[in-house]
Amino acid sequence: MNEIKDKIRLQELAHKYLQGNLTREEKNEVDDWFNQTSDEPVEVPALFANDELAHKEAIFNKIKIELGPKRSGMLTLWRGIAAAVLLICTIGAGILYFKHDQSAVEKTVKIDKNDIPPGSSGATLTLANGKRILLSSVVNTGVLKAAGVEVQKNLKGELIYKQVAVGKSIELAYHTLTTAKGEQYQVILPDNSHVWLNSASSIKFPINFARSKERRVFITGQAYFEVAKDKTKPFKVVSDGQLVTVYGTHFDINGYKDEAGTRTTLLEGSVDVNGTLLKPKQQAINENGVLKVMPADVESIIAWKNGYFRFTGETLESVMRKVSRWYNVDVEFQSPSLKAIEFGGVMTKYVNVSKVLEKLELTGEVSFELKGRTIIIKNRK
Template sequence: MTKTTDKIKLQELAHKYLQGNLTKKEKDEFENWFNQTTDDPIEVSALLASNEEVHRQAIFNNIKKELGPKRPAIFKFWGGIAAAVIFICAIGAGVLYLKRDQKSLQQTAKVSKSDIPPGHSQATLTLANGKKILLSSAVNSGLLKEAGVEVQKDSKGELIYKQVAGGKSTELEYHTLTTAKGEQYQVILPDNSHVWLNSASSIKFPINFAQSKERKVFITGEVYFEVAKDKTKPFRVVSYNQLVTVYGTHFDVNSYKDELGTRTTLLEGSVDVNGTLLKPKQQAINENGVMKIMTVDVENIIAWKNGYFRFRTETLESIMRKVSRWYDVDVEFQSSSLKTIEFGGVMTKYVSVSKVLEMLELTGEASFELKGRTIIIKNKQ
């Protein structure tokens, strides 16, 4: 049987397959899985097939063969901890395949008639003069020119700041980009650094770096950075009780107030976090100035940016914080013991909240009910 880590990798490839974003190497790897006998049921679309209908039917037949009605449900244990494992890949409205008997497949979460759609690309831009502009993915035009900077939106919905020759501003003026719950957004700063904002986050930045000796930005929530290299101007990220200094690298800062400490995760390059240097795949956990360094799976950390939830031995309380931000919902636990249940799995973010609850409930660990914009989590009866 395929190892758990390999299953997670297959799910990620399936997700990228749906998006049409597989590299040639990844496509070969995915097709190699499909051509073998496997215990890993995955539903994918036929986006890359030369004959869509034939390829789709072949995949469905393969999955159907693997999902024999007499086979029991499969639950795994990761790292010696009882974690109900769900392997999920959504297509269209989202479908879950687990090897279960037919009775358990019919089990679903209780959902009100008004379901809640997933979050989307949207944010609010606050200008230096206090004016606010609501940004949606539909806008694709020049926004404004000020202080030697031209602000545009491209066809992918990214906000792009471009340095304009002849800018004569001598004072630093700031813009603030803010996402609410249920929103996320991308921006390219004037120095060509790429920034992704998760839900309920913000970044305040100078609209022109030319007049300063450093590139300093201020954030709340969770933000992922791909910083453009500039040895003459270090890039600094200020968050609660923390300063990160870089010259050019990829990293994620999670500074939500409802999380345990500020977490800075390095993907490549190097960063200085309050005087502590990080290496790739290391995470600094800053709790009230006390720093702890640990090695992490970076794919778990940046899954939100790539369009899916990915968790491994993660508590239900932590998972539901992510769900709450992305779907803009409240969460109520009827028992505190439910918060510590641990799950592992991969699923797309772009399904309605009812699908997420159905997936989680199929693990048999808890029951979920959606009332209005509140998710109520109960002990399994």
């Protein structure tokens, strides 16, 4: 499994590099990766650091070495430099590694009528007076002014709250940001905390923190937080059955009703989940009031925020829940046994659903049929 994880991580770093999203630590990881000794080493001249095209070519050559040979115990779906270039430059597919060593399987995805495009940036903002604003139809300009706050939508599609005054009202006024299936959105709260909201989720928050002793917000579904530090006003997140107290940090909360418990994952900093303190790269699973803390695969958990699917030993049932939310589709399994198939891989979220299903079919165990907005999963005959 470590070998599979290494290759998934390899593709993920290449993906993030070409998107310009590598952190300093990840850049160091890429450098270490290039400098590793292997049977077929790739020499990277110092000039590559200042030459974007040459650096990309080095990535492709390394991927050719790492992904070219067929390894025992798994199926490499994309081989060679041509596949690597197509994969990373177009960000149009993914590398999937399966438990079974099988030959390539013919694509059989059946599309009833129209293919379904991926989700996009969009949400509905509900104001304190109940008025609703469809943000996808709002131009990049000021949205409103209320209670000492200016609300704007920028060119990135982010909703930004700027606190310009304390506000006269003693009572807190709340706004609620809600995403439907097939939508994601970002909001910068009045305290400058940044929140990414996944599909079929919501966040309710005070539009002005100035008069409150704490910064308390309420979420459903899944949200990723980068919380601004303010020792005078603790940041607290309320979700189903739990309270998370934040001390200036990055973390993810997954509280979908169809998942097994609420999962709080800490990337950096410190959070308290119902009285239990988490360390970075730990996850608290709160199921029926019982809290369990375990190590977390952070990259897989926040892949949704970064624009791709990332699975490591994940069941098809779990994968299809994510597909259902992002593409706004229903899913039907013709056999319960299909739900337990496990695989790992990385692929972009920004392709039509048929492309995702084609990759999943290459397990050789399932076939898919798309009827309207319903995906039917069948045993492969």
